[in-house]
Amino acid sequence: MAETEHGIYFVEEVAKGIYKFYEQRNASIYLITGGKKACLIDTAYGLTDLKELVSHYTDLPVTVVNTHGHIDHILGDHWFDNAYLNSSDRAMYNEIVFEFSMLINEPWVQDFYGDFVKNIDAEEVHFPVPQDISDGDVIDLGGKTLEVYEMPGHTKGSIVLIDRADKLCFSGDSIIENLWLFLEESETPEIYLDSLKHIREVLTDAGIEKIYDGHYSYEPIPVAMLDTMVEAMELIVAGKLEGTEVENHAGKGIEYSYNGWKVICPLRGEAK
Numbered sequence: 621m622a623e624t625e626h627g628i629y630f631v632e633e634v635a636k637g638i639y640k641f642y643e644q645r646n647a648s649i650y651l652i653t654g655g656k657k658a659c660l661i662d663t664a665y666g667l668t669d670l671k672e673l674v675s676h677y678t679d680l681p682v683t684v685v686n687t688h689g690h691i692d693h694i695l696g697d698h699w700f701d702n703a704y705l706n707s708s709d710r711a712m713y714n715e716i717v718f719e720f721s722m723l724i725n726e727p728w729v730q731d732f733y734g735d736f737v738k739n740i741d742a743e744e745v746h747f748p749v750p751q752d753i754s755d756g757d758v759i760d761l762g763g764k765t766l767e768v769y770e771m772p773g774h775t776k777g778s779i780v781l782i783d784r785a786d787k788l789c790f791s792g793d794s795i796i797e798n799l800w801l802f803l804e805e806s807e808t809p810e811i812y813l814d815s816l817k818h819i820r821e822v823l824t825d826a827g828i829e830k831i832y833d834g835h836y837s838y839e840p841i842p843v844a845m846l847d848t849m850v851e852a853m854e855l856i857v858a859g860k861l862e863g864t865e866v867e868n869h870a871g872k873g874i875e876y877s878y879n880g881w882k883v884i885c886p887l888r889g890e891a892k
Contacts, residue, residue: 626676627668634832634840635786637764639677647692648834650790652783653678654761660684661781661790662834663703666696667729667740685753685766687792688778689713689805693834695720698747705750706770709777712805717747753779771795771819773812775805780819787829788840795819795841795849796833799883802873809885813853820846845881852878856885 623632630642634650641649647664651674658680663670674682684700686693689709694716697703705713716723721742723729757768759781766781771794780791793800794815801812823831823843830840855861856876863874866884873884 626673629668629673631673631677635788638783638786638788640832641673646835648832649696650832651677651682652761652764652766652790653680654764656680656762657760658682659759659761659766660700662687662693662792663696663699665692666699667724669699670696671699683759684748685759685768685779685781686713686750687780687790687794687834688775689716690775690793691716691723693792695723697750698745701748703748703750704753706754706777706779707752708772709775709805710750710752712775712777713750720745720747755779766790769819769822771815772807773815774800775803776807782823782826782828784826784828787827789823789828789831789843791831791841792834795831795846797836797841797881799849799881800870800873802884802886803870806886809853809857813850813857816846816850816853820850848879848881849883852876852881852883856883 623630628644632640634640637653639651643664649664650661652659658678660674660682663684682700684697684703686703686705689705689712694713724740724742753768755768755770759766764785766783769780771778771780774793778792778794780789780794782789801809828843832840861876863876866873866875872887874887875882875884
């Protein structure tokens, strides 16, 4: 569907009443509207008025659900009065909130967001205390529901949400074109493989057709990609896939490529 520009956000209606907000073409936010409520899945960096953006698309009460606790998915929570997060990522959330006043003055933030952040008074910013969300929870929006499934891997508290009616899955960074499993807060490749097999079964049984992830969402991921991911992780766990050592701003790891999919795992011999 056609994309429109709203400040630093690129907005697309991906299904009736479901919108993708692509912040600076970096992190993806999703707004799902029902008959009585709306759900905002992740809030990216949220350094502009995210509540004002949402108001252009719905006047329903909004519930924020974070797929995991990384900074580029929870920082915009401060625009709202409530948020949900799996308890396994709570410590990470608390650390980010504590450091917000320092973050807002970082040179890269000023350069990246420019005029959008000049009027933010960090001392006046307040984050909600997130309520726990876990496997089996159902978010009832009125005529539409979102089901919650835990998927430990990228972080210990990662979740995905599925919308059976529209045959969609919102996967955060758990099912994504370039997966990171080498972070300190990540689970082992073995644990992620178990998560992946379980979610593949859930999505297949639910008839899900499209997966919208937390970053590279120019096009949704087809469910068939899960087979490729499972095959790759099985080979990695068995030590049968060759990788290359890489380094980025988050650290060092081993990058594996398999039929168009990539994953960075911990360096060999590093215990989680």
